[in-house]
Amino acid sequence: MSLKKSKLDLLVRVRYSNPIPPPPCPPKLLEIPTNPMRYARPDFLNAIANDTPFPMIVDAECGMPLDLGRWECLWGDDVNDSALNPDPQNLPSLDPKDRFLLGDPSANSAPYTNGTAPVSGSATSTPLPAHVPWLRKTEYLSREGVQRVTSAQETKPLPQHIDVSRSAQLRDIEASFAACNDPSQFDLSTLRHPNKQAVIAVESFEIFPDADIWANAYDLFRFNERPGDKPIDVEDPRVDCAILRPMESDGDHFLSYYLTKDDESALEFKERRRNSAPSTLEEEPKTTRFHLWRDFETVKIEQEVPNEFLLVIDNGDTQPNVSSGGEERLKGAYYKNIERKMTLKKRRTNVNEAYVGKWEVVHISHERMSKEELEEREELLAEVTDPAFLLSRDDVDADGEIDVDALGQASGPGENDERGDIMADIF
Numbered sequence: 001m002s003l004k005k006s007k008l009d010l011l012v013r014v015r016y017s018n019p020i021p022p023p024p025c026p027p028k029l030l031e032i033p034t035n036p037m038r039y040a041r042p043d044f045l046n047a048i049a050n051d052t053p054f055p056m057i058v059d060a061e062c063g064m065p066l067d068l069g070r071w072e073c074l075w076g077d078d079v080n081d082s083a084l085n086p087d088p089q090n091l092p093s094l095d096p097k098d099r100f101l102l103g104d105p106s107a108n109s110a111p112y113t114n115g116t117a118p119v120s121g122s123a124t125s126t127p128l129p130a131h132v133p134w135l136r137k138t139e140y141l142s143r144e145g146v147q148r149v150t151s152a153q154e155t156k157p158l159p160q161h162i163d164v165s166r167s168a169q170l171r172d173i174e175a176s177f178a179a180c181n182d183p184s185q186f187d188l189s190t191l192r193h194p195n196k197q198a199v200i201a202v203e204s205f206e207i208f209p210d211a212d213i214w215a216n217a218y219d220l221f222r223f224n225e226r227p228g229d230k231p232i233d234v235e236d237p238r239v240d241c242a243i244l245r246p247m248e249s250d251g252d253h254f255l256s257y258y259l260t261k262d263d264e265s266a267l268e269f270k271e272r273r274r275n276s277a278p279s280t281l282e283e284e285p286k287t288t289r290f291h292l293w294r295d296f297e298t299v300k301i302e303q304e305v306p307n308e309f310l311l312v313i314d315n316g317d318t319q320p321n322v323s324s325g326g327e328e329r330l331k332g333a334y335y336k337n338i339e340r341k342m343t344l345k346k347r348r349t350n351v352n353e354a355y356v357g358k359w360e361v362v363h364i365s366h367e368r369m370s371k372e373e374l375e376e377r378e379e380l381l382a383e384v385t386d387p388a389f390l391l392s393r394d395d396v397d398a399d400g401e402i403d404v405d406a407l408g409q410a411s412g413p414g415e416n417d418e419r420g421d422i423m424a425d426i427f
Contacts, residue, residue, distance in 0.1 A: 021051045205313060210334035215380040218310060219340040227257055227293065238266040241273075243290050243362060249355030254297045254347050258290035258362050265289070269364070276366050287363040296344040303340060310336040 024044065038044060068074055073081035086092055094102075179185050186204075193199035221244070230236045243258040260266040269288040316331035369377070382389050 019051070021048050024048060206330070206332040208330075208332050208334050209384040210310070210312060210336045211381060211384050212334075213310075213336050214384050215377045216336075217339050218336060219342060220305070220308070220338050222341070222343045223296070224299075224343075224345045228259060237263050237270070241266050241270055242293075243364070244296075245359075245362070247295070247355065247357060249353065252297075254295050255344065256295050256359075257293045259293045260288065260290055273366065285365040285367065287365040290362040290364060292358075292360050292362075294349065295347040297347045298342055299345050300343040301340065302342075305338045305341050308338045308341070310338065 024047070071081075071084055073079040073084060188201045188204060191201040226232055226236075226239075227242070228236050228239060238259045241260070245256040245258065247254055247256050260269065265288055272286065312334045314329060314331060314334060386392070
């Protein structure tokens with residue numbers, strides 16, 4: 001035997017609705033400018049009269065008696081019936097008092113606003129949608145108006161036929177190169193912003209992958225509020241070099257946020273990082289102290305970010321970077337893709353919580369890269385420096401994905417593997 005349970009929302013179902021008519025006057029405690037003379041017009045109560053149904057008791061003729069004795073053609077034979085069936089080519093003249101009956105009432109109908117009739121002929125005022133209840137949130141009213149305007153817009157017709165053959169694709173690609181490189185076809189004055197027609201292009205840059213930072217992985221972190229103890233209008237150089245350390249406590253994964261003690265330490269750390277080359281590292285490098293600020297937990301994680309990049313516009317006057325071997329790069333726009341996007345919020349602080357691996361102070365220094373790390377970096381840089389990179393890859397399948405089993409694990413067991421496991425659980 002099976003028991004079927006059902007939940008009743010209401011004991012008695014509502015069978016009859018009692019709509020509330022719109023108020024003729026402004027609500028109390030709200031100062032709405034209005035003209036007192038509108039109360040003296042006869043059409044002041046039209047909105048209430050139209051929305052209030054009146055009970056009508058009619059007879060068998062529905063309140064419109066019809067006297068058929070006035071037409072003799074109904075009772076006799078061979079009688080002229082032009083009174084009932086006029087000639088369409090020769091219609092009788094219409095009384096001027098009845099000409100308004102031929103108009104379409106729906107063409108001039110508009111909702112009443114606060115008991116007043118709408119002003120006709122105003123192109124700037126946008127009336128509210130018809131049949132809008134009074135007790136309703138304004139956000140829903142604005143949303144309904146936007147949806148109505150959007151649906152009324154005409155959709156642009158799409159081309160009927162698009163050639164997607166290989167020859168057509170090669171032709172379009174070659175045409176794009178010609179449009180960008182041929183001075184006779186490329187004109188900055190003809191370029192317009194897709195949404196702001198008044199914005200024009202003043203300079204063009206060639207786009208290159210940024211080989212200086214291509215081997216690094218970049219994630220985009222968004223905080224609900226600015227981290228640190230300084231106000232928003234005060235520049236904080238410590239935020240540029242902050243540290244996020246993945247942590248775990250009782251199965252809960254979060255990130256610990258570290259900042260330097262003062263601004264001078266942050267500026268010195270960034271200057272040393274900018275001017276330090278792998279070949280010029282000291283045997284005992286200097287360390288920088290980072291102090292735990294607070295913990296953050298992830299709210300939203302986007303694993304695939306296909307349309308957002310780091311873009312650096314170089315006018316050609318940038319000093320050579322030590323990571324690039326001192327080589328000057330050309331004028332252009334250099335990009336690097338963003339791998340993940342995360343939104344963080346402050347984690348509730350528990351004074352008595354003492355999770356494993358909690359560090360109050362972290363000492364950061366620059367060390368030489370190992371042989372495995374250098375090989376991995378060179379392999380990542382080959383994507384943008386080696387023209388035959390895709391042809392020399394044997395461990396890439398048809399979709400361009402790397403076979404992890406074929407590459408093997410380069411790092412051995414230790415704390416790095418533990419940190420990597422925690423990071424994998426977070427993402």
